[in-house]
Amino acid sequence: MASPSSRTPDSLAAVAGVAATVLGAGLGELTAALIAPSASPFAVIGGGMIDIAPSWAKDLAISLFGTNDKAALLVGIAVLLLAVAAVAGIVERRRPPWGRVILAALGAVGAVVSLTRADADLLSPVPSLVAGAAAAIAGAMLIARLRRPAAGPADAGLTRRTVLVLSGVAVVAGALAAVGSAAMSGGARAVSAVRAALRLPPPSTTTPVPATAELGVDGLAPVITPSADFYRIDTALVVPQVDPSTWSLRIHGLVDQEVVLRWDDLVALPQREVAATLVCVSNAVGGELIGTARWLGVPIRDLLARAAPTADADMVLSRSIDGFTASTPLEALTDERDALLAIGMNGEPLPLAHGFPVRMVVPGLYGYVSATKWVTELEVTQYAVAEGYWTSRGWSARGPVKLASRIDVPRAGARVTAGPTTIAGVAWQTHVGVSGVEVQIDDGAWQPATLATAISSDTWVQWSLSWDATPGTHTVRCRATSATGELQTPNRAAPAPDGATGWDELTLSVA
Template identity: 35%
Template sequence: VEEERRRFLGGLLTLGGGTLLGAGGLAASLRSFTGATNYDYEGHGVATEHLLDAITPTGAHYVVSKNLIDPTVNIGLWRLEVRGLVERPATVTIDDLRRLPQQEEIVTLECIANGVGGSLMSTARWRGPRLADVVGLAGRTDPRATFLIVSAVDGYYDSLPASVVDDPGTMVALEMNGAPLPHRHGHPARILIPGRYGEKNMKWLSGIEVADHDHTGFYQRQGWSESAVVRTFSRFDNLEAGSRPTAGQAFEVRGHAYAGTRGIRSVQVSTDSGATWSEADLDAQVSPYAWRFFRWTWTPPAPGRYRMAVRAVDGTGAVQPDRYEDIVPRGASGYHRFDVDAR
């Protein structure tokens, strides 16, 4: 769906640059229309120069949206409705949220459409009240509650297990990297649930209903995972297909791994497509909810072709599966593999 939308806009751009070139007013209108959409930033991964940043700069953080044009919310008029199986439904303002105790967490977000070795993943410093405290503004919840049905300004909707309220890292984020949430990241408030794919981290939050039933979400109706728990991921950051390291010369291989709240226990690198493995060194953990960077010094013994592969072991001891799976329905899986030619 997202790719079809991007192709459509790309076709409009081609039309504007060709057929409409002589009609200056129409071409200008088309450029204005395109500038109002998220076409120029949506669906792009993190740029190469930021892949090794422990905290992704806000402007480089990946963005994926279901919208052609994202909402711009008037914070003075915005309200969050907390309702359902609660003691007293509450209409909450941004000031109400700011008065609650604030917590700060470094959390990695990954798009469920991130392919093997992809870069639709970023890490930021998020700040806001705990989700439990926000729901608590409506008083006690009914013991029959099993789900939170969440909704957004742009019409997006989803449901979450009510148990996520008790997860210590789950929050309603109001800030990103020390500044108020940008519009494209859900201003003024978004759900943040460490360890779940981006589709569960709803932007432009407008409603929380405490319920005793599930409500199939926007993307789940299209066949995507309901739980959206991230799968173990690893990739090379400074090597790619066609790289040409020098034989006999030490080269520091860099990359990162992520397994959500399970954490990363170790990363292993292979130069023979997984026939043998070597342990990489892990950088210090920046957060229990964030990716982990690794480094491994490799000296190619001779000129020739090497089949690189990387895998991670999560905090439970489970090894990242080798078998390739595409992104649908529950996120991609498999080793990041490619050939390099030592010269």
């Protein structure tokens, strides 16, 4: 005859395992908020998964979720964690103590991964260890109640109700601990307050934005992207909190003179304000991982001149405070382009998520080899010696931005009324410039579009075409010509390993 414990549904044991894990995760997050904010168990595991994920997986995440890729990853981690927790609960009921071993092992894995992070210290493993230990202890206690022999059906029912109540209490306690951890994130509030009180130095030179840079077409991307709408693609699950008073930049490596700059040193230098378009290498044809802002900062070439790179150097490996690295061609940082160590964006200090207090902005290169946020180090080196984060994962080493154009108006799938219709979009090849854009309706002749006035060769440019739309279904395409005479290729290529190519096109239904 089966024992009462064997008649206990596995589903109740799974609930107990999940509840114990929620409690442990909440306590781990609370511990992180108290002693090691960057060692949040979720952030540690998520960062580790980002680092080990193959390039195709990252591309897929960005193509599916865009700038919500980090939120999607955290949700995925939570779902996977709860699934493992449910299995651990069942294992603990059937084969104790292996269920609690699984839960403790989750914490141990987090602790080990935390030590591999760039900002790890002696306290980094503690939040994950607390999470694992709390989950294992709570899981063992809850499921032990399920395994006690029941005196009868009434006793068995009472045991099950008790476990359900205690599981509910554990879930609520874990949720409250997680909420408390967010409320106690004093570092984030402190740095936000510092940023809000910060006053940027005025620029010594500025690049004006011509009034004719905007065509005034509804639905067309503005020539200057509001900071709140600027795309964000990086590897930081938790935005680094860097107080300017503690920030410093070290320039070293193949140089005659090592240079160290602090915040006060940087803001005391002459500042340039320039408009520059940044684009992510993961931007698909017609994609929105691109934006233009007014950046305030110091030319990187001036800082490198202080260090005096040696003749055999050909690359600068920039490092973020969170360990991210980018490999930038030395010539792109020392030629005439406005490559900046930026402190401001659109008239305000950099937003925290866009690199506050200091980031790199380098026109003409995709962000993965140039746009390091929260930058703290420039190592002058060689491509033969070092690799950046993404180049070590199969992306091309130099990353020049390719010629591209995009249709913004009308939107794909839109219903258009027959008659005069405006087709409009943007085109770019940063640090080269665009000389023209053409539009093709169905398979007809290519028609030249009207170009707005480009701010500079380092920014995108708006374009538009007036079309007398006729009823039916139509395909609209666009292509650009660069300032050097290059015609945008129709050949479709995926973003990896050096940027997408192909003509943007859309299908319209004209009523």
